[in-house]
Amino acid sequence: MASRAVASLAVLCASLSWAGWVFLHTIGDPTRAEDVATAVLDDPRSREQIATSFALQFVRASGIERSNIDLVEQTIDTALGDPRVSTDVIAAFGAAHANALGVDDERDTTIDTNAMLTSIREQLAAVDPELATQLPDGVLPAVTLPTFHPPGVESARRVAESATAALAIAAAALAVVAFAFGDRRGVLRRIGLWGVVSGVAWVLLPIAVVAGARAWASDVDGIVEAAVRASVDDVVPVAVALVVGGVIALVLSFVPALWGERDAGYRRPSAVQQRVQVHPAAHHPAPHQPGVPHQTPPSGGAGAPAARPAWPTDSYQPAPATRPSRPSPFPAAPARVDPTPPAGHPSSPSHGQPVAGHPAAHQVTPRTPPAPTPVDEIDPWSSYFGPDAR
Incomplete structure (x- = not known):
C-alpha cells in the first residue's frame, strides 16, 4: 500500500x-515568437500564402490594374525573403511576445512597411519599370502589434x-x-x-x-x-x-x-480467486451408479489409499446373547422381529416365533384364538343389531 x-x-x-x-518551451519561451516568425518567413509555401493575401490589398491600395496581380504577388514573395523586411517583422513579433511574458524588450513592435515597399519597387523595376513608378509612398500602412500583459503569466x-x-x-x-x-x-x-x-x-x-x-x-x-x-x-x-x-x-x-516471488506477493487475486479462497468448494463423492460394481483400490504398498468400508446390507444380525449376572424378577418379553424379509435375503423368523439364542426363547408360546361358542339358532339380523342367541 x-x-x-x-x-x-x-x-x-x-x-x-x-x-x-x-x-517553458512553448508559449513561456520569450524567444518562441521569433522562432515562429522565422519559420513562417523561411517556408516557401507559407510565404506564398502571405504574398497572395498582401497582393490583393496592395493592388487595391495602389490603384494599379488588377491584371498585374500575379506580378505583384511574385515581387512581394521575393520581398518577404529580403533581410531588411524579414528582420523587421521577426523583431516586432519577438518584442510583442516577450512583453506579454513580462520580459522587457526594447525593440519596436511596429512593422515598417516602407522597407517592404522599397524592396517591392526594386523587384518590379527589374521586370516592369513603368509599373514600379506607379507605386506611391505610404501605399501600405504601418502595422503595429499590440502590447499587453496578461495577468498571471509572468x-x-x-x-x-x-x-x-x-x-x-x-x-x-x-x-x-x-x-x-x-x-x-x-x-x-x-x-x-x-x-x-x-x-x-x-x-x-x-x-x-x-x-x-x-x-x-x-x-x-x-x-x-x-x-x-x-x-x-x-x-x-x-x-x-x-x-x-x-x-x-x-x-x-x-x-x-x-520478476521474482517478491513481486508476485504484491499481486492481488482477482474477484473469482478471492471467492474461491473464501468459500472453497466442498468435496461431494460421486453418486453410486446402479449396475456398476464398486471399485475398491488395492490395499498395501507405498502410497496406496486406504480401502473404503463395504456398503451396509439390510440383513438382520441379532445381538449376541449375554446371560445376566443375576436373574430378573420380571418375566422377559417376547422378541419382536420384522416379518418382512429384505429383498434377496432368506426369510427371518415370523412374529411370535422364538429367536435362536435369545435368553427368553423357552418362555415364548404361540397364541391360539378361543373356539366359538356353539348356538342353536343364528339370527340373520344379528349383523345389524348385534348377536342374539335364542
Whole structure:
C-alpha cells in the first residue's frame, strides 16, 4: 500500500514537472515568437500564402490594374525573403511576445512597411519599370502589434522556472524508492502508463491542428503548419521518447520471467480467486451408479489409499446373547422381529416365533384364538343389531 502511494506521488510530481517544462518551451519561451516568425518567413509555401493575401490589398491600395496581380504577388514573395523586411517583422513579433511574458524588450513592435515597399519597387523595376513608378509612398500602412500583459503569466513563468527541475528530481527519487521497496511491476506499469498518456497528447496535437487547418482554412494552412511546427519543435521529440519508453515499460511489466516471488506477493487475486479462497468448494463423492460394481483400490504398498468400508446390507444380525449376572424378577418379553424379509435375503423368523439364542426363547408360546361358542339358532339380523342367541 505504501509503495502505491509513493508511486502515485511520483507520478503527480512528474506530471507537474512535465507541464512546467512544456510551458517553458512553448508559449513561456520569450524567444518562441521569433522562432515562429522565422519559420513562417523561411517556408516557401507559407510565404506564398502571405504574398497572395498582401497582393490583393496592395493592388487595391495602389490603384494599379488588377491584371498585374500575379506580378505583384511574385515581387512581394521575393520581398518577404529580403533581410531588411524579414528582420523587421521577426523583431516586432519577438518584442510583442516577450512583453506579454513580462520580459522587457526594447525593440519596436511596429512593422515598417516602407522597407517592404522599397524592396517591392526594386523587384518590379527589374521586370516592369513603368509599373514600379506607379507605386506611391505610404501605399501600405504601418502595422503595429499590440502590447499587453496578461495577468498571471509572468508569475506562472517564474514558478515554472524555479519548480520544474525540483519536481523532476523529486519524481525520479520517489520512483526509485517505490521501485526498490515495493511492487516493482506495479510501479513500472504506472510509470509506463503515465509516459504514454503524457506524451501521446503532444504527439497528436500538432497533427490534429494541421489537419484542421487543411480541412477548414486551406488558404493559410501552410502558415499554420509552419507556425505549429516551430512552436512545438522542442516538445515533440521528448513526447515521442516518453511514448516509446512508456510502451516498453508496460510490455516489461507483463513479462513474468523478469520478476521474482517478491513481486508476485504484491499481486492481488482477482474477484473469482478471492471467492474461491473464501468459500472453497466442498468435496461431494460421486453418486453410486446402479449396475456398476464398486471399485475398491488395492490395499498395501507405498502410497496406496486406504480401502473404503463395504456398503451396509439390510440383513438382520441379532445381538449376541449375554446371560445376566443375576436373574430378573420380571418375566422377559417376547422378541419382536420384522416379518418382512429384505429383498434377496432368506426369510427371518415370523412374529411370535422364538429367536435362536435369545435368553427368553423357552418362555415364548404361540397364541391360539378361543373356539366359538356353539348356538342353536343364528339370527340373520344379528349383523345389524348385534348377536342374539335364542
